[in-house]
Amino acid sequence: MIKFQEVTKIFPTNSPNGYPTTALDNISFEIKPKEFVSIVGRSGAGKTTLLRLLMAEEKPTRGQVFIDGLDIHKIKPGKLPAVRRRIGAVFQDYKLLPSKTAYENVAYVMEVIGADDLEIARDVPEVIEIVGLTERTNNFPVELSGGEKQRLSIARALIHRPEVILADEPTGNLDPYNTSDIIRLLLKIHELGTTVVLSTHNKEIINKLGKRVITLENGKIIRDEEEGRFIL
Amino acid sequence: MFTSIKRIFKSGWQSFSRDGDIAAANIFIMTMTILLATSLFLFKDISQILISAIREKADISVYFKTAAQEEDILNIQGELSKIPEVKDVEYVSKEKALEDFIQRHKDNQVLMGSLEEVGGNPFLAALNVRAFEASQYQAVVNFLDATLEPVYQNLIEKVDYYQRKPVIERIFALTSGAGKVGISLSIVLAIVAILVAFNTIRLAILNQAEEIKIQRLVGASNWFIRGPFLVQGAISGIISTLISLLIFALICWFLGPKIEFLFSGLNVWKFFTGNFFTIILIQLSTGILLGAISSSIAIRKYLKV
Numbered sequence: 404m405i406k407f408q409e410v411t412k413i414f415p416t417n418s419p420n421g422y423p424t425t426a427l428d429n430i431s432f433e434i435k436p437k438e439f440v441s442i443v444g445r446s447g448a449g450k451t452t453l454l455r456l457l458m459a460e461e462k463p464t465r466g467q468v469f470i471d472g473l474d475i476h477k478i479k480p481g482k483l484p485a486v487r488r489r490i491g492a493v494f495q496d497y498k499l500l501p502s503k504t505a506y507e508n509v510a511y512v513m514e515v516i517g518a519d520d521l522e523i524a525r526d527v528p529e530v531i532e533i534v535g536l537t538e539r540t541n542n543f544p545v546e547l548s549g550g551e552k553q554r555l556s557i558a559r560a561l562i563h564r565p566e567v568i569l570a571d572e573p574t575g576n577l578d579p580y581n582t583s584d585i586i587r588l589l590l591k592i593h594e595l596g597t598t599v600v601l602s603t604h605n606k607e608i609i610n611k612l613g614k615r616v617i618t619l620e621n622g623k624i625i626r627d628e629e630e631g632r633f634i635l
Numbered sequence: 636m637f638t639s640i641k642r643i644f645k646s647g648w649q650s651f652s653r654d655g656d657i658a659a660a661n662i663f664i665m666t667m668t669i670l671l672a673t674s675l676f677l678f679k680d681i682s683q684i685l686i687s688a689i690r691e692k693a694d695i696s697v698y699f700k701t702a703a704q705e706e707d708i709l710n711i712q713g714e715l716s717k718i719p720e721v722k723d724v725e726y727v728s729k730e731k732a733l734e735d736f737i738q739r740h741k742d743n744q745v746l747m748g749s750l751e752e753v754g755g756n757p758f759l760a761a762l763n764v765r766a767f768e769a770s771q772y773q774a775v776v777n778f779l780d781a782t783l784e785p786v787y788q789n790l791i792e793k794v795d796y797y798q799r800k801p802v803i804e805r806i807f808a809l810t811s812g813a814g815k816v817g818i819s820l821s822i823v824l825a826i827v828a829i830l831v832a833f834n835t836i837r838l839a840i841l842n843q844a845e846e847i848k849i850q851r852l853v854g855a856s857n858w859f860i861r862g863p864f865l866v867q868g869a870i871s872g873i874i875s876t877l878i879s880l881l882i883f884a885l886i887c888w889f890l891g892p893k894i895e896f897l898f899s900g901l902n903v904w905k906f907f908t909g910n911f912f913t914i915i916l917i918q919l920s921t922g923i924l925l926g927a928i929s930s931s932i933a934i935r936k937y938l939k940v
Binding site for chain 2 (some may be wrong): 430434460481484485486487488490492498500501502511512514515516517519520559
């Protein structure tokens with residue numbers, strides 16, 4: 404379903420010394436539909452760059468990224484929204500719309516895909532209930548705790564039943580209690596048939612999951628194991 | 636399609652009503668810009684009125700000998716009117732000239748005394764000729780000197796062109812200079828006002844750069860993101876127009892009689908009501924276009940994610 408083919412990403416002057424930084428170095432791998440894959444590595448290993456390439460937020464310097472055989476960096480800019488609607492994204496910094504309430508944040512994605520008002524009125528409260536935020540429906544993101552924001556971000560990512568959920572360090576800012584809550588939600592989403600790509604540097608989570616683990620170091624894949632463990 | 640448009644309008648209104656501070660700042664700046672645009676429109680027309688009022692005062696007079704018959708003078712008036720450079724020709728009879736003099740100087744004992752002493756009517760019949768431009772008076776004089784039939788030429792006592800030439804040229808130079816300065820000043824002010832308004836809106840949108848990026852990442856199309864900003868800009872434009880219109884109406888209503896007292900024939904309130912729809916059109920188009928175009932330009936670079 405997802406394929407990285409000899410992908411290299413070099414940021415020209417991103418490093419403190421002013422020299423180009425190689426964030427990803429000739430990496431290739433494939434993710435099958437309905438898989439749960441964790442991308443692990445130290446900070447700066449290239450995890451976030453990998454996910455940003457998958458969201459077409461960045462373009463690769465070399466190589467190709469495919470979703471269902473479609474090279475997402477070759478398509479016209481006008482077609483990009485349609486590709487992104489097939490993906491649900493969860494970010495470490497939540498990326499919620501600050502001027503919209505919890506309900507509106509989730510409903511916005513439905514509006515974007517052109518769902519009708521009845522569908523929105525039916526599905527949004529349901530998903531908000533799944534993530535346990537019914538009491539917070541009319542609150543703005545600034546009024547929510549870190550854990551609540553992340554649960555809202557998950558609600559937004561899954562409301563339109565995407566084929567893939569990308570979670571970029573979703574527990575990075577959370578305490579252990581909220582962390583296990585978020586991971587439980589992601590596993591539940593995966594059980595319902597969604598492909599999940601989780602990037603993290605939380606050893607405990609990876610070792611508990613018992614799912615496929617791709618380990619990155621200095622922009623290279625150093626390990627790719629089914630039922631992998633966090634080894635660095 | 637209809638649902639998307641409805642959502643764009645709803646979202647635009649929502650952002651506008653929730654970001655009260657930013658909306659108020661935008662409206663304030665846009666109101667200033669619209670007021671300036673309207674003032675320039677009024678200034679242009681009012682200065683035209685003043686300039687033509689001053690130019691009306693510049694003319695030359697052709698005086699006729701006492702023996703000249705009114706019929707002949709009227710014939711010459713007809714001939715002069717046919718010259719393309721001539722704007723109008725006014726006939727002032729001997730009697731009218733005397734009447735005007737008395738009317739003007741009735742309180743001046745010395746002049747009235749002198750008039751009595753001279754006895755009868757010392758004034759000559761005259762034609763007051765007004766041309767469109769200062770340079771065109773020479774053509775009128777040439778016509779009187781060369782082209783006019785000799786019979787008629789003999790009836791002319793004098794033409795006061797050469798005495799009045801420096802004054803006439805000065806009046807025309809000053810008024811056309813004032814016009815040019817006014818236009819240049821208006822253009823500079825309009826550019827400054829538009830840049831200020833544009834930058835205020837740009838800063839407001841800069842505040843929402845992250846939000847625009849998020850909208851792109853969840854798959855919103857460019858129009859779905861841009862639309863609410865345009866609606867927001869247009870709403871600010873409409874509200875600014877209404878405020879400007881009210882302020883302007885009050886200023887014109889309040890100052891109208893005072894300005895008319897200073898410059899007779901210039902009533903700004905009448906000018907405002909007479910040009911009401913043009914003013915609304917100028918204000919609405921300035922407001923809506925400024926709001927919507929500025930938003931559209933400012934948002935462009937954030938849509939590249």
